[in-house]
Amino acid sequence: MRTLIKGGTVLSATGASPADVLVEDETVAAVTAPGFLTDADHILDATGKYVLPGGIDAHTHMEMPFGGTQSADTFATGTEAAAWGGTTTIIDFAVQAKGSTLTATLDRWHHKAGGECAIDYGFHMIVSDVNDTTLKEMETCAEAGVTSFKMFMAYPGVFYSTDGEILRAMQKARETGSMIMMHAENGIAIDELVAQALAAGRSEPVNHGLTRPSSLEGEATARAIRLAQVTGAPLYIVHLSAAEALSAVAEARDGGQNVFAETCPQYLYLSIEDLARPGFEGAKYVASPPLREKRHQADLWRGLRTNDLSVVSTDHCPFCFKEQKELGRDDFSKIPNGMPGVEHRMDLLHQGVVAGEISLARWVETCSTTPARMFGLYPRKGVIAPGSDADIVIYDPNAKQVLSAETHHMNVDYSAYEGFEITGKVDTVLSRGTVIVSPSGFSGRGGHGKFLPREHCQYLT
Numbered sequence: 001m002r003t004l005i006k007g008g009t010v011l012s013a014t015g016a017s018p019a020d021v022l023v024e025d026e027t028v029a030a031v032t033a034p035g036f037l038t039d040a041d042h043i044l045d046a047t048g049k050y051v052l053p054g055g056i057d058a059h060t061h062m063e064m065p066f067g068g069t070q071s072a073d074t075f076a077t078g079t080e081a082a083a084w085g086g087t088t089t090i091i092d093f094a095v096q097a098k099g100s101t102l103t104a105t106l107d108r109w110h111h112k113a114g115g116e117c118a119i120d121y122g123f124h125m126i127v128s129d130v131n132d133t134t135l136k137e138m139e140t141c142a143e144a145g146v147t148s149f150k151m152f153m154a155y156p157g158v159f160y161s162t163d164g165e166i167l168r169a170m171q172k173a174r175e176t177g178s179m180i181m182m183h184a185e186n187g188i189a190i191d192e193l194v195a196q197a198l199a200a201g202r203s204e205p206v207n208h209g210l211t212r213p214s215s216l217e218g219e220a221t222a223r224a225i226r227l228a229q230v231t232g233a234p235l236y237i238v239h240l241s242a243a244e245a246l247s248a249v250a251e252a253r254d255g256g257q258n259v260f261a262e263t264c265p266q267y268l269y270l271s272i273e274d275l276a277r278p279g280f281e282g283a284k285y286v287a288s289p290p291l292r293e294k295r296h297q298a299d300l301w302r303g304l305r306t307n308d309l310s311v312v313s314t315d316h317c318p319f320c321f322k323e324q325k326e327l328g329r330d331d332f333s334k335i336p337n338g339m340p341g342v343e344h345r346m347d348l349l350h351q352g353v354v355a356g357e358i359s360l361a362r363w364v365e366t367c368s369t370t371p372a373r374m375f376g377l378y379p380r381k382g383v384i385a386p387g388s389d390a391d392i393v394i395y396d397p398n399a400k401q402v403l404s405a406e407t408h409h410m411n412v413d414y415s416a417y418e419g420f421e422i423t424g425k426v427d428t429v430l431s432r433g434t435v436i437v438s439p440s441g442f443s444g445r446g447g448h449g450k451f452l453p454r455e456h457c458q459y460l461t
C-alpha cells in the first residue's frame with residue numbers, strides 16, 4: 001500500500017519546507033520535491049497544512065493506581081484521545097508497589113496495555129522499593145527495552161526514596177546506560193507543611209499549592225543534580241514547574257553535566273489562581289508539582305527556547321471531578337494528584353508558535369524529535385525520513401477550535417483548559433502508515449499500537 005501526502009509543508013526539528021511524503025506500508029519511503037511523485041494507492045492532500053512527525057508524549061499515566069483510586073483513562077481510551085490530538089506514541093509508567101519486583105510489575109503493565117492501545121507505546125519503570133533485587137532487575141528491565149526509571153523525592157511512605165537509595169539507583173543507571181527520571185520536590189519538608197496547614201484548619205485545594213513552595217522544587221532539583229554528578233549518571237527532571245528548578249538545571253547544563261528536563265502545558269498556561277478557584281473547583285487543578293504563580297511561565301517559555309527545557313510531556317493523569325477528586329473535599333491532601341492533558345499537548349504548544357514564544361522547529365523538536373532521542377526511539381520515531389515509522393500528523397495551522405469537556409475524548413468529566421481558544425487543529429493522523437484520525441473521525445483500533453522496546457538515551461549534551 002502506497003500513500004502519498006502531497007502539497008504540504010513538512011516540518012522537522014530543523015525547519016520547514018514544501019515537500020511530498022511517500023509512505024509504503026508502515027514506513028516512510030521517500031520525502032521528495034513537491035509534485036515529483038504522482039503514483040500511489042491513496043493520496044492525502046495536505047495543501048495549506050503542516051506535515052509533521054507524530055507527537056511523542058513521554059510522560060503519561062493510564063489506569064495508574066494512585067491516591068486510593070486509579071487514573072480514569074485506560075490504555076484504550078487514553079491512547080485514542082492522544083491520537084485525536086496528534087500524539088502517536090506514549091511512554092507510560094509501570095509502577096512498582098513496595099514489596100513487589102520490577103519484573104512482576106513490568107509483566108502486569110504489559111498485561112494491562114497489551115492489545116488495548118490505539119498508538120505505539122513504551123514503558124518507563126517507577127522504582128519505589130530500592131533493594132539489591134530491584135537494582136539487579138534494572139538490568140533485566142533495560143534488556144527488555146525499559147531503559148528509564150522514575151524515582152521520587154516526594155510522597156514519603158508511597159514512592160519516596162532516600163538520597164542513599166537514589167544514589168544507588170543512579171550508580172546502576174550509569175552502569176547500564178539507563179536514565180533516571182526524577183520527581184524533584186522535597187517531600188519530607190512538604191509533608192510537614194501539609195500537616196501544619198491541616199492542623200490550622202486550612203483544608204481547601206489552594207493549600208495544595210501553598211504547602212509545596214517552588215523553592216522546595218528548586219532545592220530537590222539541585223540535590224538530584226548533585227547526586228547525579230557524584231555518580232556520573234545522566235538525569236532527567238520530570239514535570240519541571242518552577243523558575244528555581246530551571247535555574248538549577250541551566251547551571252548544571254552550562255557546566256556540561258548531562259541534565260535534562262521536561263515541562264508540561266499546565267505549567268505554561270495555568271497557575272495557582274486556578275487552584276484558588278472558588279469552592280472545590282480548584283481540585284481540578286491539583287497535581288504535583290503544583291501550579292505556580294504566573295511569573296514562572298515566562299521563565300519556562302524561555303527555557304524551551306534555550307533548550308534548558310528539552311521536552312514537553314503532559315504528565316496526563318486524569319481523575320474525574322465528581323467521583324475521584326471528591327475524595328479530598330474535606331482535606332486537600334487526599335485529592336488525587338493529577339490532571340488530564342494527553343489530547344491537547346500539540347495544540348497548546350502550537351499556541352506557543354502562534355504567540356511567538358517558540359519556533360515551528362522547536363514545536364516539533366520538544367514534542368516529538370527530542371523525546372524520541374531522549375528515550376531511545378530515534379530515528380524510528382520523531383522524524384519524517386526514509387525508513388522511519390510513518391507516524392505522521394497533518395495539521396491545519398489556521399483552523400480554530402475551543403477546548404471543552406463536551407468535545408474532548410479523554411475519559412474524564414472536566415477539561416483543565418475549558419474554553420481555551422486554539423488556532424490550529426489536527427486534520428489527519430497516521431500511525432505506522434494507517435490513517436487513524438481524519439476529518440471524518442477516529443478510524444483506529446485498540447490493539448493497533450505495539451509495545452516499543454527502547455534503546456538507551458541518545459541525546460547527551
Ligand SMILES: NC(=O)NCCC(=O)O
Pocket residue numbers: 061183239286287288289315317337338339
Ligand atoms: N503529577 C501528578 O500529580 N500525578 C502523577 C504522578 C506524578 O507524575 O508524580
Ligand SMILES: [Zn+2]
Pocket residue numbers: 183238239288
Ligand atoms: Zn511525578
Ligand SMILES: [Zn+2]
Pocket residue numbers: 059060061315316317
Ligand atoms: Zn507523572
